[in-house]
Amino acid sequence: MKRVVVTRRGARRWAAGHPWIYQSDVEREPEPREPGVVEVLDPRERCLGSALYSPHSEIRVRMLTRERETIDRAWWTARLAAAHNRRAGIAATAYRVTHAEADGVPSLVVDRYGPYLAAQLLSAGLESCRPDILAALSDVLRPDGIILRNDAPVRRHEGLPQTVEVVLGSVPDVVEVEEHGVRYRAALHTGQKTGAFLDQRENRALAGSLARGQALDVFTYHGSFALHMAGGADRVLAVDRSAEALERGRQNAELNELTNIEWIEANAFDYLRELEREAARFDAIVLDPPAFARTKERVESALAGYKELNLRALTLLQPGGHLLTFSCSYHVGRERFMTMLADAARDCGRRVAVERLLGQPLDHPEILSVPESGYLKGSLLRATD
Numbered sequence: 001m002k003r004v005v006v007t008r009r010g011a012r013r014w015a016a017g018h019p020w021i022y023q024s025d026v027e028r029e030p031e032p033r034e035p036g037v038v039e040v041l042d043p044r045e046r047c048l049g050s051a052l053y054s055p056h057s058e059i060r061v062r063m064l065t066r067e068r069e070t071i072d073r074a075w076w077t078a079r080l081a082a083a084h085n086r087r088a089g090i091a092a093t094a095y096r097v098t099h100a101e102a103d104g105v106p107s108l109v110v111d112r113y114g115p116y117l118a119a120q121l122l123s124a125g126l127e128s129c130r131p132d133i134l135a136a137l138s139d140v141l142r143p144d145g146i147i148l149r150n151d152a153p154v155r156r157h158e159g160l161p162q163t164v165e166v167v168l169g170s171v172p173d174v175v176e177v178e179e180h181g182v183r184y185r186a187a188l189h190t191g192q193k194t195g196a197f198l199d200q201r202e203n204r205a206l207a208g209s210l211a212r213g214q215a216l217d218v219f220t221y222h223g224s225f226a227l228h229m230a231g232g233a234d235r236v237l238a239v240d241r242s243a244e245a246l247e248r249g250r251q252n253a254e255l256n257e258l259t260n261i262e263w264i265e266a267n268a269f270d271y272l273r274e275l276e277r278e279a280a281r282f283d284a285i286v287l288d289p290p291a292f293a294r295t296k297e298r299v300e301s302a303l304a305g306y307k308e309l310n311l312r313a314l315t316l317l318q319p320g321g322h323l324l325t326f327s328c329s330y331h332v333g334r335e336r337f338m339t340m341l342a343d344a345a346r347d348c349g350r351r352v353a354v355e356r357l358l359g360q361p362l363d364h365p366e367i368l369s370v371p372e373s374g375y376l377k378g379s380l381l382r383a384t385d
């Protein structure tokens with residue numbers, strides 16, 4: 001096994017439970033510099049464990065174990081089986097099987113959609129293990145097909161191509177799945193992430209349990225929140241700027257025999273202002289925007305955007321109405337998100353209660369020592385006046 005020697009700071013980082021060691025904390029790299037599994041040593045050349053090595057990445061080393069181990073098909077099978085067992089009892093046919101670092105398989109994302117798997121190999125070190133990983137996935141999950149959604153932009157930083165390819169069996173363009181009694185179609189070849197937003201599954205069920213009267217779903221995409229809310233609301237307005245996404249939403253509504261959803265193609269900011277001018281009122285509103293801050297430099301502008309959205313939404317709430325609001329921007333922390341909500345409530349003059357803090361479901365675990373594993377934060381708010 002090739003060896004990488006890291007600095008004392010890098011060794012302390014690993015000892016504290018974080019699996020990443022950056023280029024600046026690597027003292028010696030193997031020659032030739034090729035991606036793969038390496039043994040990691042501290043400055044005194046004591047073994048720290050086995051890791052994935054990516055020679056072109058700022059994240060040079062992603063730790064796998066705390067001792068020298070053979071990382072082969074059997075190792076991946078055991079690690080994937082443990083992750084899958086932790087998902088037992090999920091009330092859905094689509095869920096995340098591995099959440100990368102949070103499940104001890106750095107840079108590996110695997111989502112299950114019925115009998116099919118959609119996976120992402122997001123580092124060069126992991127890519128070198130592809131044959132063993134695919135074999136282990138077949139051993140543990142017995143899928144009818146596996147598609148690699150390796151079109152994530154992060155692969156560019158690893159010196160890897162962005163591709164989408166079926167590597168086992170056949171995988172249809174669209175797969176029907178179910179969560180909490182609601183069916184929808186996931187686009188495994190072309191949809192966002194690996195085909196659908198699985199991280200909002202439990203929050204969608206919560207929205208459905210609260211919906212009544214008039215409901216509003218902003219940034220609806222394929223209508224996932226709207227579908228759940230339509231079961232309890234008289235009418236749901238589902239808003240998105242993408243006509244293609246709205247058409248998929250309509251198909252999902254037909255699949256569930258729902259006729260009380262109105263699909264509206266519009267810019268979210270403009271449409272909320274229009275509703276405010278019309279003095280519209282809603283009993284339940286969902287705000288689930290895309291990530292506004294993909295870098296630290298975008299945080300302030302992102303918070304301004306989030307504040308405007310939430311201020312408008314709070315203005316539109318009926319007394320006693322609920323707002324479920326989210327941010328999936330990792331760089332916007334929970335504390336700043338909640339401060340933004342407080343500012344929005346103050347500026348619109350509403351008295352607003354926090355009923356619940358929201359986040360990721362159990363199949364997207366957030367590890368305290370790996371803050372990068374947690375990105376989704378939200379709040380369930382109620383207008384008390």
